[in-house]
Amino acid sequence: MSAPKVSFEFFPPQNLEASFRLWDTVQTLAPLDPTFVSVTYGAGGTTRDLTRDAVATLHKSSGLNVAAHLTCVNATREETLKIADDFAKAGVTEIVALRGDAPKGQDRFTPCEGGFANSVELIEALADTGKFKIKVGAYPDRHPEAASSNADIDWLKAKIDAGASEAITQFFFEADTFFRFRDDCVKAGITAPILPGILPIENWKGTRNFAKRCGTPVPTWLDDAFEKAERDGRSDLLATALCTELCSELMAGGVDALHFYTLNRPELTRDVCHALGVTPKLALQNVA
Numbered sequence: 665m666s667a668p669k670v671s672f673e674f675f676p677p678q679n680l681e682a683s684f685r686l687w688d689t690v691q692t693l694a695p696l697d698p699t700f701v702s703v704t705y706g707a708g709g710t711t712r713d714l715t716r717d718a719v720a721t722l723h724k725s726s727g728l729n730v731a732a733h734l735t736c737v738n739a740t741r742e743e744t745l746k747i748a749d750d751f752a753k754a755g756v757t758e759i760v761a762l763r764g765d766a767p768k769g770q771d772r773f774t775p776c777e778g779g780f781a782n783s784v785e786l787i788e789a790l791a792d793t794g795k796f797k798i799k800v801g802a803y804p805d806r807h808p809e810a811a812s813s814n815a816d817i818d819w820l821k822a823k824i825d826a827g828a829s830e831a832i833t834q835f836f837f838e839a840d841t842f843f844r845f846r847d848d849c850v851k852a853g854i855t856a857p858i859l860p861g862i863l864p865i866e867n868w869k870g871t872r873n874f875a876k877r878c879g880t881p882v883p884t885w886l887d888d889a890f891e892k893a894e895r896d897g898r899s900d901l902l903a904t905a906l907c908t909e910l911c912s913e914l915m916a917g918g919v920d921a922l923h924f925y926t927l928n929r930p931e932l933t934r935d936v937c938h939a940l941g942v943t944p945k946l947a948l949q950n951v952a
């Protein structure tokens with residue numbers, strides 16, 4: 665089995681210390697030659713300027729292919745397209761186009777006046793600019809707002825038909841969840857690549873809470889495994905082993921590219937990549 669292609673998600677730093685952490689993460693993971701790296705857009709549109717600055721700086725300083733996340737939340741169509749234009753001016757050619765979640769304090773997404781009503785409208789507008797390759801989110805465990813699993817897949821098809829060329833999934837815990845979803849997408853006529861989103865488990869309690877918010881079911885065996893590992897102080901070892909195993913199962917099932925949610929902490933992602941045979945590419949200047 666040959667090594668997979670990899671890509672990494674980062675979030676924009678909110679202060680100086682976080683900037684150093686992001687840069688350390690980039691320096692650690694860049695030698696693994698990612699296909700692209702992506703930068704999130706804070707919930708509720710809260711990191712609009714930070715995302716724009718982080719994307720521009722990363723693109724300029726790292727030489728990596730950077731995909732910028734963009735949501736419809738709390739902005740008019742004009743404001744959202746202006747940010748997309750800023751991304752394009754910074755040299756960015758890939759956008760992860762999302763509807764986004766409701767801002768804090770609201771229980772469901774409602775478009776702001778003059779804003780995009782949903783992700784399909786945003787994708788259509790971005791596609792019309794002709795400036796971007798568009799990626800979108802996908803939900804193997806079903807999005808909490810989806811009427812059914814089929815409705816989720818129909819909506820993903822609508823997003824691809826609107827101009828997206830690739831989907832990245834929400835994280836999931838078992839390879840079969842992804843395979844089932846991939847099969848259903850094929851049956852629905854979706855031919856765009858679907859990139860599994862992999863969340864290395866840095867902290868089980870945090871991951872569990874996050875899964876609950878995203879509507880991602882947590883298998884009982886995983887709860888039991890982390891309870892035992894935490895008792896023995898071996899959570900890191902378990903997290904590396906489980907994540908490597910999940911990725912290996914995906915690769916054995918034909919997956920050739922993996923997208924890691926790094927949470928700006930590079931060590932676990934790096935160790936998993938190494939275990940999968942993704943090793944640092946030596947820069948020419950280092951061997952000459």
Ligand code: FAD
Nearest residue numbers: 704705707733762763764765783801807810816819832834
């Ligand atoms: P959509 O796919 O548009 O909608 C989610 C589901 O709701 C659909 O699958 C469908 O079942 C249903 N639905 C929604 N609208 C309709 C409609 N009009 N008709 C029928 N069904 C509908 N959030 C951030 O704030 N910032 C980020 O940077 C960010 N990055 C993400 C990256 C990835 C890869 C993923 C998977 C998620 C990310 N999120 C981010 C979270 C995302 O914003 C939430 O999951 C949000 O609730 C849905 O956004 P979406 O664009 O995927 O939604």
